[in-house]
Amino acid sequence: MRFSFSWSTRHQQVIFKQRFNFSSNFNNLNRSLNAHIKPFSLPSSQRSFSKTSSFNNIDLQILKERLCEVVGPPNISTAESTRLQHGKDESHHRAQIPDIVVFPSNTQEVSEVAKVCTDMKVTMVPFGTGTGMEGGCVCTHGGVSVDLSRMAEIREYQQADFSVCVEPGVTRLALNEYLRGDGLWFPVDPGADASLCGMAATSASGTNAVRYGTMRENVRNLEVVLSDGTIIHTAGQGRHTVKSSAGYNLTNLFVGSEGTLGFITSATLKLYGIPDTMTSAVCQFDEVERAVTAVLHVLQCGVAVARIEFHGSEKQTEEDASVVGDIFADAGASGFQWASSLSERNRLWKARHDTLYAILATRPGPQITQLSTDVCVPISQLTKAITDTEKDLEDHKLPGYILGHVGDGNYHVTFLYDTGSETETQLVGKLSERIVERALELNGTCTGEHGTGFGKKKYLVREAGPDSVSLMKQIKHLLDPHGLMNPGKVLP
Numbered sequence: 001m002r003f004s005f006s007w008s009t010r011h012q013q014v015i016f017k018q019r020f021n022f023s024s025n026f027n028n029l030n031r032s033l034n035a036h037i038k039p040f041s042l043p044s045s046q047r048s049f050s051k052t053s054s055f056n057n058i059d060l061q062i063l064k065e066r067l068c069e070v071v072g073p074p075n076i077s078t079a080e081s082t083r084l085q086h087g088k089d090e091s092h093h094r095a096q097i098p099d100i101v102v103f104p105s106n107t108q109e110v111s112e113v114a115k116v117c118t119d120m121k122v123t124m125v126p127f128g129t130g131t132g133m134e135g136g137c138v139c140t141h142g143g144v145s146v147d148l149s150r151m152a153e154i155r156e157y158q159q160a161d162f163s164v165c166v167e168p169g170v171t172r173l174a175l176n177e178y179l180r181g182d183g184l185w186f187p188v189d190p191g192a193d194a195s196l197c198g199m200a201a202t203s204a205s206g207t208n209a210v211r212y213g214t215m216r217e218n219v220r221n222l223e224v225v226l227s228d229g230t231i232i233h234t235a236g237q238g239r240h241t242v243k244s245s246a247g248y249n250l251t252n253l254f255v256g257s258e259g260t261l262g263f264i265t266s267a268t269l270k271l272y273g274i275p276d277t278m279t280s281a282v283c284q285f286d287e288v289e290r291a292v293t294a295v296l297h298v299l300q301c302g303v304a305v306a307r308i309e310f311h312g313s314e315k316q317t318e319e320d321a322s323v324v325g326d327i328f329a330d331a332g333a334s335g336f337q338w339a340s341s342l343s344e345r346n347r348l349w350k351a352r353h354d355t356l357y358a359i360l361a362t363r364p365g366p367q368i369t370q371l372s373t374d375v376c377v378p379i380s381q382l383t384k385a386i387t388d389t390e391k392d393l394e395d396h397k398l399p400g401y402i403l404g405h406v407g408d409g410n411y412h413v414t415f416l417y418d419t420g421s422e423t424e425t426q427l428v429g430k431l432s433e434r435i436v437e438r439a440l441e442l443n444g445t446c447t448g449e450h451g452t453g454f455g456k457k458k459y460l461v462r463e464a465g466p467d468s469v470s471l472m473k474q475i476k477h478l479l480d481p482h483g484l485m486n487p488g489k490v491l492p
């Protein structure tokens with residue numbers, strides 16, 4: 001079996017594409033992209049949805065009136081189309097829609113919305129841009145979806161401190177557009193143009209994690225509205241220091257909390273200078289094992305990780321490119337395509353970020369949906385994890401596309417399956433379970449970046465241990481005693 005991979009020294013990432021009915025060559029990948037399925041195009045498997053509300057009409061009317069007093073009539077909706085859009089994300093999880101969607105304009109309004117919901121014991125689900133991969137926005141109990149996208153201010157930009165504070169409506173691309181003229185950027189880049197506060201909520205990462213880390217390492221402070229309406233600043237109001245040892249790290253308690261502990265109404269982020277020179281490359285390997293091994297050699301060969309990413313001066317970039325190119329060639333790579341110009345690099349990385357849509361385009365159909373696993377293992381175990389996974393896919397003759405952030409030990413298997421077929425649905429469930437089991441056996445995690453949501457909570461005790469999970473439950477109870485914040489997610 002032949003595999004191809006694309007790799008960028010800038011991003012230290014490898015994409016593996018399995019050659020079932022999927023093109024193994026990069027041009028074909030780009031062609032598939034023309035059949036791009038846009039976010040928010042709901043697979044028909046999700047067009048049906050569960051009605052979860054426990055309201056009677058009178059209570060619902062009272063709730064609507066009280067929320068309307070807080071946000072004003074243009075910022076509240078009970079239209080089915082709006083509710084449907086807010087009861088799902090980009091994952092395979094079935095839509096469950098809210099009774100009401102509200103669009104607060106500022107932190108005070110979020111706080112008042114939380115007070116009304118707590119008073120009426122109604123569930124609240126934060127909504128960012130709905131690009132999540134674990135069903136985080138699904139409204140298991142109906143209730144209120146709180147869409148934060150209309151809070152879209154860049155509040156404090158401290159250029160000299162490499163720091164910026166953004167509201168939930170600011171997406172990663174919008175922020176980078178804003179910063180570009182000053183030679184700064186925020187590098188954490190999930191494929192989707194997600195909201196930065198949503199990225200904090202899921203502890204997202206992306207292609208740049210080897211060099212810059214994940215959201216955990218890049219959030220300095222958060223403004224959070226708790227379920228009872230209390231507004232806190234996790235590191236203290238206005239603070240944006242590079243480091244702090246003061247008190248418990250509340251910032252990292254909320255990073256990755258997936259809307260179960262409170263609403264993130266602003267995030268203060270660390271910024272970086274845009275490097276002078278960047279080089280990207282694409283090449284192919286005949287065997288996935290060789291590709292993984294080559295990446296491991298690059299990481300282990302003594303070249304500092306920052307330089308492996310090919311950031312730096314033109315000369316340094318050339319030297320690093322040559323070292324890495326040699327290692328890859330020795331491992332059997334062929335067909336190198338180098339890209340140094342901005343437009344060519346953008347083309348390559350756009351294709352990488354849109355891989356999910358290219359995969360979806362290979363099997364169109366009214367009931368076809370995708371399920372993407374997201375395990376992460378210690379780098380030393382990556383070859384074993386991937387080769388065993390490959391064998392599983394071959395044994396079961398199931399189209400599964402392996403792609404990954406190989407420098408982090410994090411890889412995805414994207415399955416396309418027919419939700420109308422019991423056999424396919426069960427097989428995908430079984431194989432994705434095996435992938436997680438294997439990762440846990442190798443001391444890995446069930447989710448490197450997509451979050452726990454619905455799908456991974458069953459693995460949490462095994463991964464974190466019963467006492468840790470019990471402590472998590474106590475923290476949840478302390479912050480959300482009535483269990484109103486995004487119920488049914490994260491904790492088993």
Ligand SMILES: Cc1cc2c(cc1C)N(C[C@H](O)[C@H](O)[C@H](O)COP(=O)(O)OP(=O)(O)OC[C@H]1O[C@@H](n3cnc4c(N)ncnc43)[C@H](O)[C@@H]1O)c1[nH]c(=O)[nH]c(=O)c1N2
Nearest residue numbers: 128129130131132136190191195198199204205259264449
């Ligand atoms: C094509 C493609 C490619 C990728 C990805 C998606 C897609 C469609 N993702 C997944 C996704 O983009 C990522 O999880 C984002 O962080 C989700 O941000 P949203 O704003 O869309 O959150 P979304 O609205 O989907 O919500 C996600 C969760 O966070 C909560 N939440 C959102 N905003 C909140 C707020 N302000 N306060 C509190 N809770 C909030 C929600 O309640 C929910 O539980 C990803 N991810 C990744 O890490 N790496 C990757 O490589 C990719 N790649």
Ligand SMILES: CC(C)CC(=O)C(=O)O
Nearest residue numbers: 191353355356372412414
């Ligand atoms: C569905 C996933 C494959 C999206 C993702 O995390 C990625 O493209 O890296």
Ligand SMILES: [Mn+2]
Nearest residue numbers: 206405412449
């Ligand atoms: Mn990913």
